[in-house]
Amino acid sequence: MGKRPPVVVLSSSSDEDGGGGRRGSSTRRxxxxxxxxxxxxxxxxxxxxxxxxxxxxAGRGRRGSEPAQYDSLKAEFDMLSEDFSxxxxxxxxxxxxxxxxxxxxxxxxxxxVAALAVHKKKVEDVKKWLEEKMKEPxxxxxxxxxxxxxxIYEWATPVPTLWxxxxxxxxxxxxxxxxxxxxxxxxxxRKYTVLCPTSTKSQRKLTIILIDDIPVTSGKVSFARLGKxxxxxxxxxxxxxxxxxTHYHKSESNDTAMWNSEDxxxxxxxxxxxxxxxxxxxxxxxxxxxxxxxxxxSCDASEELLHQIAISSGGDIRHAIMSLQYHxxxxxxxxxxxxxxxxxxxxxxxxxxxxxxxxxxxxxxLPSPCGRDETLTLFHALGKFLHNKREISDADxxxxxxxxxxxxxxxxxxMDVPEKILSQAHGKVRTVADxxxxxxxxxxxNEAVDxxxxxxxxxxxxxxxLTGSPIASYNSENMAQLIAASVAARGVLFGNAHGATSRWHxxxxxxxxxxxxxxxxxxxxxxxxxxxxxxxxxxxxxSDLVTEFKPLERWIGPRNDGPSIGCLAHGxxxxxxxxxxxDVDGNNSEDDDEIEDC
Amino acid sequence: xxxxxxxxxxxLDxxxxxxxxxxNLRKLVSEQDCPHLLFYGASGSxxxxxxxxxxxxxxxAGAEKVKLENKTWKIDTGTRTLEIELAMLSSxxxxxxxxxxxxxxxxxxxxxxxxxxxxxxxxxxxGKRAFKVLVLNEVxxxxxxxxxxxxxxxxxxxxxxxxxxxxxxxxxxxxxxRSRCLNVxxxxxxxxxxxxxxxxxxxxxxxxLPPGFAARIAAQSNRNLRRAILFFETCKVxxxxxxxxxxVPPLDWEQYVSEIATDILTEQSPKRLYAVRQKFYELLVNxxxxxxxxxxxLAELLRKLDADLKHEICHWAxxxxxKMRLGSKAIFHLEAFxxxxxxxxxEFLVATFG
Numbered sequence: 001m002g003k004r005p006p007v008v009v010l011s012s013s014s015d016e017d018g019g020g021g022r023r024g025s026s027t028r029r030x031x032x033x034x035x036x037x038x039x040x041x042x043x044x045x046x047x048x049x050x051x052x053x054x055x056x057x058a059g060r061g062r063r064g065s066e067p068a069q070y071d072s073l074k075a076e077f078d079m080l081s082e083d084f085s086x087x088x089x090x091x092x093x094x095x096x097x098x099x100x101x102x103x104x105x106x107x108x109x110x111x112x113v114a115a116l117a118v119h120k121k122k123v124e125d126v127k128k129w130l131e132e133k134m135k136e137p138x139x140x141x142x143x144x145x146x147x148x149x150x151x152i153y154e155w156a157t158p159v160p161t162l163w164x165x166x167x168x169x170x171x172x173x174x175x176x177x178x179x180x181x182x183x184x185x186x187x188x189x190r191k192y193t194v195l196c197p198t199s200t201k202s203q204r205k206l207t208i209i210l211i212d213d214i215p216v217t218s219g220k221v222s223f224a225r226l227g228k229x230x231x232x233x234x235x236x237x238x239x240x241x242x243x244x245x246t247h248y249h250k251s252e253s254n255d256t257a258m259w260n261s262e263d264x265x266x267x268x269x270x271x272x273x274x275x276x277x278x279x280x281x282x283x284x285x286x287x288x289x290x291x292x293x294x295x296x297x298s299c300d301a302s303e304e305l306l307h308q309i310a311i312s313s314g315g316d317i318r319h320a321i322m323s324l325q326y327h328x329x330x331x332x333x334x335x336x337x338x339x340x341x342x343x344x345x346x347x348x349x350x351x352x353x354x355x356x357x358x359x360x361x362x363x364x365x366l367p368s369p370c371g372r373d374e375t376l377t378l379f380h381a382l383g384k385f386l387h388n389k390r391e392i393s394d395a396d397x398x399x400x401x402x403x404x405x406x407x408x409x410x411x412x413x414x415m416d417v418p419e420k421i422l423s424q425a426h427g428k429v430r431t432v433a434d435x436x437x438x439x440x441x442x443x444x445x446n447e448a449v450d451x452x453x454x455x456x457x458x459x460x461x462x463x464x465x466l467t468g469s470p471i472a473s474y475n476s477e478n479m480a481q482l483i484a485a486s487v488a489a490r491g492v493l494f495g496n497a498h499g500a501t502s503r504w505h506x507x508x509x510x511x512x513x514x515x516x517x518x519x520x521x522x523x524x525x526x527x528x529x530x531x532x533x534x535x536x537x538x539x540x541x542x543s544d545l546v547t548e549f550k551p552l553e554r555w556i557g558p559r560n561d562g563p564s565i566g567c568l569a570h571g572x573x574x575x576x577x578x579x580x581x582x583d584v585d586g587n588n589s590e591d592d593d594e595i596e597d598c
Numbered sequence: 599x600x601x602x603x604x605x606x607x608x609x610l611d612x613x614x615x616x617x618x619x620x621x622n623l624r625k626l627v628s629e630q631d632c633p634h635l636l637f638y639g640a641s642g643s644x645x646x647x648x649x650x651x652x653x654x655x656x657x658x659a660g661a662e663k664v665k666l667e668n669k670t671w672k673i674d675t676g677t678r679t680l681e682i683e684l685a686m687l688s689s690x691x692x693x694x695x696x697x698x699x700x701x702x703x704x705x706x707x708x709x710x711x712x713x714x715x716x717x718x719x720x721x722x723x724x725g726k727r728a729f730k731v732l733v734l735n736e737v738x739x740x741x742x743x744x745x746x747x748x749x750x751x752x753x754x755x756x757x758x759x760x761x762x763x764x765x766x767x768x769x770x771x772x773x774x775x776r777s778r779c780l781n782v783x784x785x786x787x788x789x790x791x792x793x794x795x796x797x798x799x800x801x802x803x804x805x806x807l808p809p810g811f812a813a814r815i816a817a818q819s820n821r822n823l824r825r826a827i828l829f830f831e832t833c834k835v836x837x838x839x840x841x842x843x844x845x846v847p848p849l850d851w852e853q854y855v856s857e858i859a860t861d862i863l864t865e866q867s868p869k870r871l872y873a874v875r876q877k878f879y880e881l882l883v884n885x886x887x888x889x890x891x892x893x894x895x896l897a898e899l900l901r902k903l904d905a906d907l908k909h910e911i912c913h914w915a916x917x918x919x920x921k922m923r924l925g926s927k928a929i930f931h932l933e934a935f936x937x938x939x940x941x942x943x944x945e946f947l948v949a950t951f952g
Contacts, residue, residue: 437930444868449944452868453937460934463925511879512929518883526885527685531666543887544641551849552828556835
């Protein structure tokens with residue numbers, strides 16, 4: 001989603017060096033690189049591990065015919081379709097299919113321990129554990145197993161049947177959820193593991209079970225089922241079993257707690273599993289691997305390109321290899337496009353001479369057609385807005401075509417475009433606005449009450465925008481919602497012109513939520529009291545009731561405890577119930593630290 | 599029982615202040631065909647008293663047996679189901695509710711409630727299908743959409759139910775709704791009328807009123823009869839026999855708001871703004887309507903303000919009052935007003951005193 005705008009930037013630059021010949025198509029061209037890698041990647045990730053080639057080639061066939069249709073439609077689209085097919089030519093033509101027989105990801109799956117990009121110590125950990133379990137010191141998850149000479153039984157993710165599909169098809173097939181299938185699999189392993197390997201001649205051959213993809217569960221019931229199934233497996237299995245979990249989901253599903261890898265983790269550990277944590281693969285190791293692949297494929301990718309790919313992959317080695325392959329498909333064009341983009345990013349970072357710059361530069365100056373979408377936690381995003389980090393001085397201002405008044409000028413942001421951060425954090429807009437409102441005053445200098453007004457007035461506008469779209473539903477795609485989010489975030493950034501000196505702040509959860517809750521319960525209570533008191537249906541307007549009856553009743557009523565503001569104080573006063581305070585300044589992720597550095 | 603409830607006229611005959619209106623209403627009901635009604639007038643002028651008396655006139659004592667319930671309405675909007683909880687008072691003959699409490703979802707409430715009422719109509723003694731009465735409070739606070747759907751449902755279900763609408767200002771009710779109702783203006787009682795009522799109550803309660811005492815309460819009540827009676831009773835509880843210089847204790851929330859005003863005037867900083875926000879929260883938790891807070895706060899601030907600034911401050915108060923109605927989180931707009939005030943006031947102080 002958020003990838004489109006940077007790609008458009010790229011189009012203008014490639015137009016310059018592309019020369020006159022291609023000008024006609026230049027406006028459309030960028031679309032192809034934007035969509036293509038996304039698709040290829042999607043195949044590799046979602047497609048079944050076992051047979052990626054068959055599936056993806058089927059996909060290619062379909063895609064290959066699409067441009068042909070367009071072709072016949074209009075001459076105007078000629079250039080577009082040409083580009084499109086050009087891009088995939090190497091893939092879709094049967095002749096070239098032989099050339100790139102395999103996805104490199106599969107081709108270069110490490111076969112030995114040495115080829116792994118993971119830190120040696122971690123490999124040792126896994127190895128040691130496996131050795132211990134197998135009591136087979138001579139033998140040494142896939143790479144180790146190969147070295148060990150052991151068979152791997154993998155839980156192959158079945159093609160999921162969606163419930164809606166099932167309803168639609170209404171065929172004789174019974175609906176089997178992924179969870180059920182997984183249960184069956186585990187059941188089978190528990191019963192028959194001993195039989196399988198021994199049936200062949202290699203009696204001594206070892207088996208490892210690798211479970212890579214634990215079914216996603218939603219709701220407590222199914223989670224409990226999964227948990228039971230897993231603990232059963234761990235406690236009873238006679239074969240070494242490796243379960244791999246990813247943390248990636250955690251940041252993705254900010255508020256929907258449907259997948260909780262932490263819960264599973266603690267559950268597994270509780271059942272006696274041994275935990276080995278892996279960090280994301282470092283940029284350097286990815287680069288090393290990419291180099292090796294380049295050498296073996298004998299394609300000449302510049303070091304800068306590899307660097308760019310390695311950085312933008314965000315520690316996802318599969319993704320890095322996929323994008324490398326994509327680049328090598330059509331080296332001429334993409335290398336030029338990418339090199340311009342890297343040159344730009346490079347020049348920028350050279351100016352400010354901070355190496356850390358690259359770390360956020362990779363997402364801000366991301367004109368390369370590859371790179372995965374980063375996700376942020378809500379608090380991380382809030383921290384960015386609230387801390388409002390800016391360049392110390394900005395030379396660009398001189399170049400501004402429309403010089404602004406002094407009081408409206410701001411140094412440029414040391415972060416992505418706010419809209420992009422918002423989309424990465426994908427929280428509900430209302431939540432973002434509430435959090436910003438609750439916390440922003442802490443970040444404003446105590447002298448700058450004008451700034452406070454600017455900020456709050458923007459938030460007030462944002463509230464009106466949010467309310468203006470009543471049937472908002474929960475998808476943040478709604479236009480008014482997006483605008484409101486933008487107004488809130490940018491208002492906070494713009495308004496806070498004289499930020500308070502940086503110090504440690506906690507982010508409070510909005511007290512507003514509590515207030516609204518106790519407001520509702522108080523209201524019910526007041527209405528009830530009034531009704532009990534009068535016994536007739538003669539309640540008056542609620543506002544009159546509260547502003548006139550209540551306070552005077554306190555004087556008149558039997559429980560005459562005097563005039564007290566104390567009476568007002570039930571509910572909000574002291575406790576910050578609900579969310580615990582969260583730490584914005586750091587510790588949320590490494591990325592944050594990098595920002596602090598510069 | 600509070601005097602306000604105790605001395606509220608239960609039937610149209612006993613209405614004293616607006617006896618002329620009451621007469622007309624009685625005639626209206628006796629002719630059996632009652633149109634939709636719209637009562638409007640200032641707060642504490644007797645709209646509700648008239649409505650209740652009218653309902654009693656229509657249905658007899660049965661209308662007095664009411665129950666309070668919090669009903670949850672499930673509304674299917676096509677894409678998803680909304681759940682709206684609303685408090686309502688109902689007897690077998692009528693339902694009273696405040697649809698504007700549902701916020702921007704009020705239009706669904708209006709449609710849905712009326713539809714449901716139309717479905718189960720009571721049958722009167724003669725076996726004829728009678729109509730039910732729906733009393734809607736604070737119609738002027740309904741959103742425009744809700745008022746439009748109100749108009750449609752009024753036409754569609756006019757055979758099965760009668761609406762009695764009640765609001766402070768008829769100017770905020772759309773023309774279409776107004777023209778479909780018989781408009782009844784209930785003006786605020788004059789101070790003389792209030793004095794009469796207070797003296798009547800005093801006689802019934804066997805109290806001795808010093809001369810001028812009732813008049814002082816009446817003056818303080820701002821032509822709000824309910825408030826006058828409440829003040830009167832408060833005075834009685836505080837000190838009896840009355841003394842002629844007795845003061846009515848201030849309302850606690852108003853006192854609290856004037857404290858906020860003092861806070862704002864003594865220091866203008868984000869930190870103080872945050873402290874003020876906490877006080878606002880406290881008022882809001884206690885259900886003080888944000889509009890009232892803003893109004894009172896403005897009045898308090900204006901009292902201590904230089905004349906040069908008054909105009910500007912009023913402008914901003916109006917601005918944020920408007921925003922408050924457009925938006926849904928009143929606190930945002932209240933705080934924006936306070937922040938603006940601080941900003942303006944600080945600038946003024948710096949310019950004046952350096």
